Amino acid sequence: MVTRSSDHGLDASPEMPAEISGLRMTRQRWEVYRLLMDQRDHPTANDVFMRIKDRLPNISLATVYNCLEALVQHGVIRQVNFDRESSRFCPNLAEHGHFHDKLSGAIHDVVFKPGVNLADILDLPPGTLITDIEITLRGELPVS
Amino acid sequence: MVTRSSDHGLDASPEMPAEISGLRMTRQRWEVYRLLMDQRDHPTANDVFMRIKDRLPNISLATVYNCLEALVQHGVIRQVNFDRESSRFCPNLAEHGHFHDKLSGAIHDVVFKPGVNLADILDLPPGTLITDIEITLRGELPVS
DNA sequence: ATAGAAATTAGAATTATTCTTGCTAGATCG
DNA sequence: CGATCTAGCAAGAATAATTCTAATTTCTAT
Structure with missing residues (x-):
């Protein structure tokens, strides 16, 4: 069976x-x-x-x-x-941003280079609690 | 007159x-x-x-x-x-992101620490053309 | 001044999303 | 095992931000 x-x-x-x-x-x-x-x-x-x-x-x-x-x-x-x-909607739970390619219309996940922490490079008052970050880029990927 | x-x-x-x-x-x-x-x-x-x-x-x-x-x-x-x-809508034309404070509801402009270039710390294919960047944070500013 | 173009207004239309209501199906309890 | 109870589902109405349309007004340039 x-x-x-x-x-x-x-x-x-x-x-x-x-x-x-x-x-x-x-x-x-x-x-x-x-x-x-x-x-x-x-x-x-x-x-x-x-x-x-x-x-x-x-x-x-x-x-x-x-x-x-x-x-x-x-x-x-x-x-x-x-x-x-x-x-x-996106099932990728790792911290990442999104790149919108104007040429193809496609949206790609973008990650930081290793070791980079966004909170470290932003100028925020000490003690600021960040609960959520969103990064969106627009542009053109190389045609290849 | x-x-x-x-x-x-x-x-x-x-x-x-x-x-x-x-x-x-x-x-x-x-x-x-x-x-x-x-x-x-x-x-x-x-x-x-x-x-x-x-x-x-x-x-x-x-x-x-x-x-x-x-x-x-x-x-x-x-x-x-x-x-x-x-x-x-926002008249600040300098490159900056936005921080939405959940406590007060206010939105604050956020800038990078001096010398930081976002394109440098993202892992993008060489030759990618970035025309626009948007950074949004949510969280809580220190109470006082 | 006058003709043509661009902006403005008021309200209708659109669109993504949320809400409401009645129904269905799975969970719980005896 | 069957009754009940609840969460989830379907269909369509309602909502809210924004855009569009048509008619009028204001500019601009002749």
Whole structure:
């Protein structure tokens, strides 16, 4: 007898855990999470909605928003904003910024050179508590 | 005879220049610009709209948006975004980031320590052209 | 002065996101 | 095992910031 990951008839290769970082997993949350892990091109909520229809044809856009919000709230993914465009979502939890290439439209993760600590190079009053940093760059990557 | 800055009967202390950075000045653009220079607390378009009514009781919100856009486009002011909140506007043209103090709600300009060049400490492919950098911090300033 | 161009106004339209309501499904308890 | 209880989901309405449209006004240059 073949083991089957769920009763839905759809095969969800990696088994769905009961929870991630304290967030109870549901079929919808799990598929949203898996999509972000598999397609790391910083999709918008609507991108996720359209792409996920293969696996969850009945999901609603509101649920995609709810899932994304829950995942962000529990620190499982990050929400990334460029100007006032639609929010984008990113499963890379390491400290990093984002580079928006004007030529291709693609968004790339950017990290600091080793040993660099942003808080050290900013001129802030002593005792300032930094809870969150966001770095956004725009420009053109070399054509290569 | 007393010199008078305009025919409107309202006194616009510093004389309005014909243009700034190639942007033709109008009464509305000038007042928006002056307000931002005088009140550097990063107001939103709506904040500007409400505050400017003293001087221009008939201005419309759309015009405030138009003026702000024109000023941004000509590099006279900067547009600052925090997450998906309303855009804020800032007349500080020097390279700087923004610190959002969760305690007071205030937004403060942040500069690098002398001699620091952000492009040098980021791990980018050689030949990358950076046209724009945005740095946003959230946290708490020391209480006193 | 006058024609043409650019700005302004008021309000409608748009768009991403959030909210509301009723329903569904999984968890809990007896 | 079944009843109940709760969290999550779906669908669509509502919201809020911003942009667009059309008509009017103000500049600019002739």
